[in-house]
Amino acid sequence: MTSIETDLAAALNASPNAYFIVGPELKFVWANPAYLAVTQRTAAELIGTPVFEAFDAGPGLEGPESSRRLRASFEKVFATGARNDIPVLHYAIPLPGPDGTLAYEDRYWSVIHTPLLRDGVVEHVLQYAIDITELENLRRSATLEAAAPALHAIDAIVGGALLSGARSVQADNARLETERQGLMDLFMQAPGFVAVLTGPDHVFQIHNSAYAQLIGHRDISGKPIGEALPEVQGQGYFEFLDSVYATGEPYEGRASRVQLQRTPDAPLESRFLDFIYQPIRDARGAVAGIFVQGHDVTGTVRSAERQKLMIDELNHRVKNTLATVQSIAVQTARSHVDPATFAEGFQARLMALSHTHNLLTRSHWEGADLGAILEHETEAHGSHRVTLNGPPVALEPAAALSLGMIFHELATNAAKYGALSAPAGRVLVDWSVANQTRPVLTLTWREIGGPPVAPPERRGFGSRLIERNVRHDLAGAVKLDYASDGFNAEFSVPLDRERSS
Amino acid sequence: MTQTLKGRRVLVVEDESLVAMLLETILEDMGCTPVGPAGTIEEGLAMVADPASLDAALLDVNVAGRQVFPVADALTARGVPFVFSTGYGESGLPDAWRGHATVQKPFTENAIREALMKAMGVENV
Numbered sequence: 001m002t003s004i005e006t007d008l009a010a011a012l013n014a015s016p017n018a019y020f021i022v023g024p025e026l027k028f029v030w031a032n033p034a035y036l037a038v039t040q041r042t043a044a045e046l047i048g049t050p051v052f053e054a055f056d057a058g059p060g061l062e063g064p065e066s067s068r069r070l071r072a073s074f075e076k077v078f079a080t081g082a083r084n085d086i087p088v089l090h091y092a093i094p095l096p097g098p099d100g101t102l103a104y105e106d107r108y109w110s111v112i113h114t115p116l117l118r119d120g121v122v123e124h125v126l127q128y129a130i131d132i133t134e135l136e137n138l139r140r141s142a143t144l145e146a147a148a149p150a151l152h153a154i155d156a157i158v159g160g161a162l163l164s165g166a167r168s169v170q171a172d173n174a175r176l177e178t179e180r181q182g183l184m185d186l187f188m189q190a191p192g193f194v195a196v197l198t199g200p201d202h203v204f205q206i207h208n209s210a211y212a213q214l215i216g217h218r219d220i221s222g223k224p225i226g227e228a229l230p231e232v233q234g235q236g237y238f239e240f241l242d243s244v245y246a247t248g249e250p251y252e253g254r255a256s257r258v259q260l261q262r263t264p265d266a267p268l269e270s271r272f273l274d275f276i277y278q279p280i281r282d283a284r285g286a287v288a289g290i291f292v293q294g295h296d297v298t299g300t301v302r303s304a305e306r307q308k309l310m311i312d313e314l315n316h317r318v319k320n321t322l323a324t325v326q327s328i329a330v331q332t333a334r335s336h337v338d339p340a341t342f343a344e345g346f347q348a349r350l351m352a353l354s355h356t357h358n359l360l361t362r363s364h365w366e367g368a369d370l371g372a373i374l375e376h377e378t379e380a381h382g383s384h385r386v387t388l389n390g391p392p393v394a395l396e397p398a399a400a401l402s403l404g405m406i407f408h409e410l411a412t413n414a415a416k417y418g419a420l421s422a423p424a425g426r427v428l429v430d431w432s433v434a435n436q437t438r439p440v441l442t443l444t445w446r447e448i449g450g451p452p453v454a455p456p457e458r459r460g461f462g463s464r465l466i467e468r469n470v471r472h473d474l475a476g477a478v479k480l481d482y483a484s485d486g487f488n489a490e491f492s493v494p495l496d497r498e499r500s501s
Numbered sequence: 502m503t504q505t506l507k508g509r510r511v512l513v514v515e516d517e518s519l520v521a522m523l524l525e526t527i528l529e530d531m532g533c534t535p536v537g538p539a540g541t542i543e544e545g546l547a548m549v550a551d552p553a554s555l556d557a558a559l560l561d562v563n564v565a566g567r568q569v570f571p572v573a574d575a576l577t578a579r580g581v582p583f584v585f586s587t588g589y590g591e592s593g594l595p596d597a598w599r600g601h602a603t604v605q606k607p608f609t610e611n612a613i614r615e616a617l618m619k620a621m622g623v624e625n626v
Contacts, residue, residue, distance in 0.1 A: 312589060315588065315589060316563065316587075316588040316589050317588070318588070319587075319588025319589075319605065319606040320517065320520070320588045320606055322606060322607040323517075323519075323520045323523065323588070323606035323607040323608065324517060324519045324520060325607075326523060326607040326608070327519040327520055327522055327523035327526075328519065330523055330526055331519075331522060331523070331526070334526070405519075464522070465518070465519070465522070468518040468521070468522065469518045469519075471518075472516075472518040472521065472538065472540045473516065473517060473518050473540070475540075
């Protein structure tokens, strides 16, 4: 020990005030003579004994609760390393009576717990306890005679009735404090947000952690709501609060939108709340404050919005698809006089559309792979006759649907008039993606080994569909070349999601 | 049946070529001359700004992911009557345009003819 430490130890020992020190498991490690005198114990009895074994706060209603408060205070100091005070602790201690038997004697203490650190860790806790029994008894008898002053809103709701009832019985503030604390704990831990506002300016008296989370953990305690949440001004909520305070009628909001500053300097954030403003009345029945309680239902509201959007989008897509099918039917009918060949051609186009839908459904309409679409549209003609050669290319749904129709028309045409109409004919499809910053798909469809080719006398639906689809829907370019040694087509299609105009 | 629509130049704004081809076929069957089609808002605006005469227009409400209303405004400014075409139904129109002549996808030739005549303020005689 250094000389200063020796002096301090001597000072504590000589002090007329009661001190003791506890270590781990709350065992006494040291107590000064004043403490031993007031408790009428010896150092030998106490050192090494857990505090709550030596003193259990006595029988009676408040005994266990007083023990709990004392233990909680010790534990808080060990856990946080910060000093903790209990201004008034009702803690009976056993004292030997005139006949030598132990009897509990009511005592009130004011207790200060100070952490003693070693290397930054709380190793011991020093208790400084002042016996305030005389003072407290005096204070209590004085308070009980006087009429209770106007209570704060929170007292009116959680303690008011209990307090006034207790006045006629016994001085029992500790129990009331316990019950009040229990209710407060319920508030604080409630999953919904809870706040209590006092007075006509709606001053935040308490708010729980869900409320703190809702408003972005701002320091609002003791502030009027207009000052605590300035961004809510003009959104109608302050007016509702004023009305509840003035009329005493509760107000309920459902999926009500509020804009909140949840992060400093960030844009306001929209939240949707189910909530109720409930007036709190004092003992005389006048509105003393407002109890705010509710739930953040933003997730539910957003998913309902998404669902409505999806239904609208689905309806739009279905109607658009029906118009597409209508167009295929009308155009196909124009080029087929015979109902039987019309049905065949119409169905084949419908199936091509349906195949691409299947591919897109598999990817939840996120897109489809170019190679997979080509395989689908050409496999009916034999995989050994159609050679597909190119890297994987992810196509967005609209492009996938367009290219599905286009490859169907090319394959049908090849089977009817081109290379696939002859036994030895073949189709070579090669593609690549150039310019990775603004990717452009280049694809060639080359027919070899077929019959001699002549340009068609009139442009049929197939070639019109191909040309218009590429230019209009894909914002790309296509060249159809009816070369005599075999038809070929060259496509150039931008793959950006944004259409160029 | 009337010949009122014969020879009319009708702008088509529609991003899906198959649907545009259907509208053109229907318009041609009615004796109209289709103009376009425009597949984007920008193309539509350019065609409205073109000095060539326009008698009417058919506007798909949702064009390449955007709403066609700037084109509708430009047509209104030029005094050209127009008809919306939509898969959303009339609820897909904002309040400002509710009640305007509209055809629903899929179309019939009759529906398009009647909507065009309503927009152009001509009577079927």
